[in-house]
Amino acid sequence: MGPQKRTKLGRVFVVSGLVTIFVSVIFVLEAANGPGTGPKTFSQRRSYNQVKESLHSTFPIAFLVSMGGMGLIMAGVRMTRAEDSTP
Numbered sequence: 001m002g003p004q005k006r007t008k009l010g011r012v013f014v015v016s017g018l019v020t021i022f023v024s025v026i027f028v029l030e031a032a033n034g035p036g037t038g039p040k041t042f043s044q045r046r047s048y049n050q051v052k053e054s055l056h057s058t059f060p061i062a063f064l065v066s067m068g069g070m071g072l073i074m075a076g077v078r079m080t081r082a083e084d085s086t087p
Contacts, residue, residue: 006079013076020069024062031058 001009031054034046 006082010076010079013072013079015076017069017072017074017076020072021066024066024069027065028055028058028062031055
């Protein structure tokens with residue numbers, strides 16, 4: 001694999017890792033916010049226990065997915081740095 005292709009692939013890995021982390025954070029926030037969109041009135045708000053239970057059920061999955069995104073970022077950085085060190 002040529003150095004330009006390796007650099008390009010490394011950048012793709014970094015961007016896809018960032019997108020993966022962003023999506024997992026949005027997933028957790030949506031679970032905490034609850035179903036539906038738009039502003040909620042005081043009577044439609046979710047209780048503390050409802051928010052806590054939804055976060056506890058979604059956080060482990062989102063954490064594992066975001067760690068996968070971090071691995072993609074680290075692999076991408078390694079690929080771009082390996083290209084810089086070759087003569």
